[in-house]
Amino acid sequence: MILKEILDHLNTATHPVAKALHKGENFKVLAMGFTKGMVLKEHQAYLPSKLFVLKGSVIYIEGENEFPLSVFDEILIPVNVLHSVKALEDSLCLLTQG
Numbered sequence: 001m002i003l004k005e006i007l008d009h010l011n012t013a014t015h016p017v018a019k020a021l022h023k024g025e026n027f028k029v030l031a032m033g034f035t036k037g038m039v040l041k042e043h044q045a046y047l048p049s050k051l052f053v054l055k056g057s058v059i060y061i062e063g064e065n066e067f068p069l070s071v072f073d074e075i076l077i078p079v080n081v082l083h084s085v086k087a088l089e090d091s092l093c094l095l096t097q098g
Helices: 002-009
Strands: 017-023 028-034 039-043 049-055 057-062 065-070 074-077 083-087 091-097
Touching: 002 017, 002 028, 002 091, 049 057, 049 065, 057 091, 065 074
Parallel strands: none
Antiparallel strands: 017 028, 028 091, 039 083, 049 074, 049 091, 057 065, 057 083
16 A cells, blocks of 8 residues: 555655655665656665665666666665665655665
């Protein structure tokens, strides 16, 4: 149901929509939805993280480096490094932390 909720919210959202799928004492799994052109603004991860693309395509941006990701691609996100994500098309991603 959570993924469906995200897709429903995207119909009127102006920024990425994220919801927790599962969390425990030392980890969290988030689902994130984007419509084409949406940007998850620059921020830092405070736990080891990995971004997985389930649908669509995004660009993971870290400093001057850009990493295009499409369905089933994944990328490790370093701790304390500024990064952002931009949707090239309507997309659905998972983010694991911890």
